[in-house]
Amino acid sequence: MKLYRRLAAALLAAALLVSLAGCAGTAPAAPGSSSAAPVSEPSDQSAPAAETADFPVTLTDAAGRTVTLEARPETLVSGYYITTSMCIALGCEDRLVGIEAKADTRPIYALSAPELLELPGVGTAKEFDLEGCAALDPDLVILPLKLQDAADALDQLGIPALVVNPESLPELEQTLTLLGQAAGCADRAAELVACNQETEAFLNDTLAGAEKPVVYLAGNSSYLSTAGPAMYQDTLIQLGGGVNAAAELTDTYWADISYEQLLAWDPEVIVIVPGADYTKDDLLADPQLADLTAVKEGKVFAMPTAFESWDSPVPSAMIGSLWMANVLHPDLYDFDVFAADASDFYSRFYGVEIDVSQLTA
Amino acid sequence: MDGARSARRLTVLALLFAGGAFAASLLVGRYPIDWSALADPAGMDRRVFLTLRLPRACMGLLAGFGLGASGSVYQTVLHNPLAAPDVIGVASGASVGAAAAILLGCGGSLTALLAFGGGLLAVGAALAGAGLSRRRDILSIVLAGIAVNALAQAVLMLLKLTADPEKELAAIEFWTMGSLADMTPDKLAGALPWAAAGLAGLALLRRPVLLLGLPDDEARMLGVPVTGMRRAALALATLVTGAVVSVTGLIAFVGLLAPHIAALLRRGGRPGMLLSGLTGAGLLLAADVLARSLAASEIPVSVVTSLLGAPFLFWLLCRREAAHE
Numbered sequence: 001m002k003l004y005r006r007l008a009a010a011l012l013a014a015a016l017l018v019s020l021a022g023c024a025g026t027a028p029a030a031p032g033s034s035s036a037a038p039v040s041e042p043s044d045q046s047a048p049a050a051e052t053a054d055f056p057v058t059l060t061d062a063a064g065r066t067v068t069l070e071a072r073p074e075t076l077v078s079g080y081y082i083t084t085s086m087c088i089a090l091g092c093e094d095r096l097v098g099i100e101a102k103a104d105t106r107p108i109y110a111l112s113a114p115e116l117l118e119l120p121g122v123g124t125a126k127e128f129d130l131e132g133c134a135a136l137d138p139d140l141v142i143l144p145l146k147l148q149d150a151a152d153a154l155d156q157l158g159i160p161a162l163v164v165n166p167e168s169l170p171e172l173e174q175t176l177t178l179l180g181q182a183a184g185c186a187d188r189a190a191e192l193v194a195c196n197q198e199t200e201a202f203l204n205d206t207l208a209g210a211e212k213p214v215v216y217l218a219g220n221s222s223y224l225s226t227a228g229p230a231m232y233q234d235t236l237i238q239l240g241g242g243v244n245a246a247a248e249l250t251d252t253y254w255a256d257i258s259y260e261q262l263l264a265w266d267p268e269v270i271v272i273v274p275g276a277d278y279t280k281d282d283l284l285a286d287p288q289l290a291d292l293t294a295v296k297e298g299k300v301f302a303m304p305t306a307f308e309s310w311d312s313p314v315p316s317a318m319i320g321s322l323w324m325a326n327v328l329h330p331d332l333y334d335f336d337v338f339a340a341d342a343s344d345f346y347s348r349f350y351g352v353e354i355d356v357s358q359l360t361a
Numbered sequence: 362m363d364g365a366r367s368a369r370r371l372t373v374l375a376l377l378f379a380g381g382a383f384a385a386s387l388l389v390g391r392y393p394i395d396w397s398a399l400a401d402p403a404g405m406d407r408r409v410f411l412t413l414r415l416p417r418a419c420m421g422l423l424a425g426f427g428l429g430a431s432g433s434v435y436q437t438v439l440h441n442p443l444a445a446p447d448v449i450g451v452a453s454g455a456s457v458g459a460a461a462a463i464l465l466g467c468g469g470s471l472t473a474l475l476a477f478g479g480g481l482l483a484v485g486a487a488l489a490g491a492g493l494s495r496r497r498d499i500l501s502i503v504l505a506g507i508a509v510n511a512l513a514q515a516v517l518m519l520l521k522l523t524a525d526p527e528k529e530l531a532a533i534e535f536w537t538m539g540s541l542a543d544m545t546p547d548k549l550a551g552a553l554p555w556a557a558a559g560l561a562g563l564a565l566l567r568r569p570v571l572l573l574g575l576p577d578d579e580a581r582m583l584g585v586p587v588t589g590m591r592r593a594a595l596a597l598a599t600l601v602t603g604a605v606v607s608v609t610g611l612i613a614f615v616g617l618l619a620p621h622i623a624a625l626l627r628r629g630g631r632p633g634m635l636l637s638g639l640t641g642a643g644l645l646l647a648a649d650v651l652a653r654s655l656a657a658s659e660i661p662v663s664v665v666t667s668l669l670g671a672p673f674l675f676w677l678l679c680r681r682e683a684a685h686e
Contacts, residue, residue, distance in 0.1 A: 253525025
């Protein structure tokens, strides 16, 4: 598995920069482009030497705290699912000794790094287990912003803690860079950030002139909860070439709306988030919604649930945007190309061959 | 004479119980502390013990004792076996303060400060409201407390409404469940002076406060300035409760249960603050030990205090009836 992942990573890294093929989909994927010059630093091989040279390092984290690491951390604890997934993508998941609770609700772990499911849990964002975390004797603990108090307590214990806050696309990239520097896999982080940016540019180019349908994003707890412009989910819709039906909302979190509100917006497309507590059939069976344009025209789509919460700033969030682009503009971005792009991404950064049938709406 | 001896024996028993629970609280935890390495000043064992284990146990002791002792004061002073910090608005005032701090994105220490301020403000408003009434009796204090409580609950609901459901609302809800899990020396140091001042004041006023348990005219005849003393006692008990819950969040039932358990153990007679406090300390420390070791993750301590305290109270209740027959 590991050898295969390395091979795949090296091969794909070689194709990087040559074209967007390895990353964001360009319709004619470039099979002949392998003759082009290889990429400067294929991450895995040249990494260790460069990485030890990066220490000691002093970083400023998302809480404005100064974090100094004398040497490359050999044992990591991640208290947040986004950073745990990032560790897999950055290739340092084998150094994790503890992760957040409820790891079994994250399909990407089982797919890409099932050994993570055996690791001890260090609690949730509500109740972080400081003693349990200290007992794992980690060299670095990565925590979300809401666990800043726990990070300060870890400081007092002499355990370095890095606070991150990936809530938007730029913050996702900052977090990747920060984590890459802290964990000693900066090259790999730069590669993933570059891939993200290329995908973003590709989407903007491809969908530039397209007519943008009004999209209603049906939230986790109920299909009458949705995300306004202040949330990452709005970016997802925009990158995928849509207009958020809930653009007028000022809430900074999932907001509950009424049937009347949804009927008044009358979206052309409804997209159900991966973490939904209900099914697409529940929504279609609701008589109150039968007259919506999206329902009548069969434009209700459920985001794939087999990978990650693509509606959140996770490392593979861009695959969510590509999925959205394919759903909203199949004429501009074909499903087969999307499937190839998603497969490439997961094989390159997560070392898994995904089942493309799970990518369908 | 006999009663005094048994009261003393009970106090010693309660002291042993609380002391045992305190020791268990120091011994039990997720980090396997190597006690022989405790002397090493640079060792992780020592740091875990000093910055996590010890503050948590001390806060459990302080919180349990403070809630138990002030609970007995509330019940005595208000002549009401159901009186608890919630009755005159400490709990809901503190919740409003904490919720506001959570919504403003404040850190732990500022949240504690606002919760403390909220609790004191609510009780201040209740006592001031009662002072305005022409009949300065217990009923007006309780009614003013109910009014302030309702007001605070309304504000709390409004704050919850504006909170985002997964992060802030969850944080507010979680705060109202109470926890000793993230106790640090700083938080302990923040609560200790206020709680200690309140407890010291209550200890000094111990005798007049006990006399407040008598009907007002009898207490007056014994030379107790009833109205002023009642306010002073409530203010001091509030200081203790407010200081405790501001760092731990609301801890359910300890303030209500501990005095009753103490009273039933004594089989009649009003339990003193000391016995209630020790019972509360033992109850909370035992609950916290269970909260940290029952499941893979921490359980909110209120869940355990209620699960432990309620059946125990029930058992004592049944025993009492049998004794009377």
